[in-house]
Structure formats: structure tokens, C-alpha cells
Amino acid sequence: DQQVKQNSPSLSVQEGRISILNCDYTNSMFDYFLWYKKYPAEGPTFLISISSIKDKNEDGRFTVFLNKSAKHLSLHIVPSQPGDSAVYFCAARVNAGNNRKLIWGLGTSLAVNP
Amino acid sequence: EAQVTQNPRYLITVTGKKLTVTCSQNMNHEYMSWYRQDPGLGLRQIYYSMNVEVTDKGDVPEGYKVSRKEKRNFPLILESPSPNQTSLYFCASSGWGEQFFGPGTRLTVL
Numbered sequence: 001d002q003q004v005k006q007n008s009p010s011l012s013v014q015e016g017r018i019s020i021l022n023c024d025y026t027n028s029m030f031d032y033f034l035w036y037k038k039y040p041a042e043g044p045t046f047l048i049s050i051s052s053i054k055d056k057n058e059d060g061r062f063t064v065f066l067n068k069s070a071k072h073l074s075l076h077i078v079p080s081q082p083g084d085s086a087v088y089f090c091a092a093r094v095n096a097g098n099n100r101k102l103i104w105g106l107g108t109s110l111a112v113n114p
Numbered sequence: 115e116a117q118v119t120q121n122p123r124y125l126i127t128v129t130g131k132k133l134t135v136t137c138s139q140n141m142n143h144e145y146m147s148w149y150r151q152d153p154g155l156g157l158r159q160i161y162y163s164m165n166v167e168v169t170d171k172g173d174v175p176e177g178y179k180v181s182r183k184e185k186r187n188f189p190l191i192l193e194s195p196s197p198n199q200t201s202l203y204f205c206a207s208s209g210w211g212e213q214f215f216g217p218g219t220r221l222t223v224l
Contacts (some may be wrong), residue, residue: 044217
């Protein structure tokens, strides 16, 4: 059973517009949420994170929003650029004892069109 | 440059032939982990290590071994690979924040 769900496998936006990537989760014990970006033939690269005690975190063009009551988070990219075209993964951390395991969504492939 | 390196990047092997995928990090991280990525299943944790000589199973440890003799290295060992271990493997390391990932190793077991 997927504890972290990214329901949109793909998303296409125009350059300069906003990209909104969504993620839903089921486990209330997650304490930290992260977004990673992945290009083909490379490992995931950390983008931005948010603690479960916050509702928003911003870093340049990237903002992550967390709605704990809805168990939902979203990543906003404004303005979108062609170089943002990649697969975006939502991940949640379970701080279970010594294991900082990440539970991953299946990813959303973002295409930013010039 | 802070990084996680993995070798080899690509490997094609045959059933039963022992292999090792190396992983090394230069960030002095205590925590290291191995994941495999499969279509429709996402990334799943194989093994993790909290520090030297401290390792434990993740979600899918069957058929794999690891060791952590030095802080910087965390090799993944497949004693007798089988076709169902054909996958894309990622090593990661972290302090208390985000995990840093290696570039991946694409393994094919025939």
C-alpha cells in the first residue's frame, strides 16, 4: 500500500507559468517531507523540504506547502523554466528509531515547454 | 565537492555470479542507505547503516548483504544474483537533514 502518493504521473506547463506538483500521504508519523528532482541517468537531487510542524517553506522559485489535516503537500515552481523539466519525487521520512528511512512517491514527470 | 559515488554505473551479469557494488561518500555522514528503484514500485530501502559496524535491514533485504567497515564506504553485495534483482540501485548518505544520492547503478542479471 502506497503511503506516499503522487497521483499525476506527468504534468506539462508553459515556460514562465506556475508548476504545481501534488503529493498525498497516509501516515501521520511522518516528521519531515522532501522533494527531490531527478534527471535521466542521475541520482535524485534534493530540492526542498518541510518539517511536519511547518506549513510552508520557500527557497527561491520553489515553495512547498503542507496541509497536515488533509495529509497533502504541494510543490510550487514559479516561474517555471525549461531546465526544470525532470521527474519530481515526493518523499516522507519516518524517524523510526535509528532509521531515517524515506518513503517515496512514484514521481511526477514535469515538462516545461518553451 | 560533496558527493556520493557508486561503481560500476552499469553491470550485466549472470545468475549466481557474486558481485559487489561500491558506494563512497566524502561528507563524513554517519547514515548510509541502499535503495532499489523498480517501475511502478518506486524507491525501496534495502539496507541502511547508522555508523561503522552498525547495519540493519530495510524493506527488501532478501538476497543482499552490506558491510560498513569504514565510515565513508558502504558496499552492497549480491552473493548469488538472480534475475529478480535486475534493477536500478541508489546509494545515499545523510547527516540529520536531506539524503544525498549517488548516480545509480543499473544492474541486469541474466
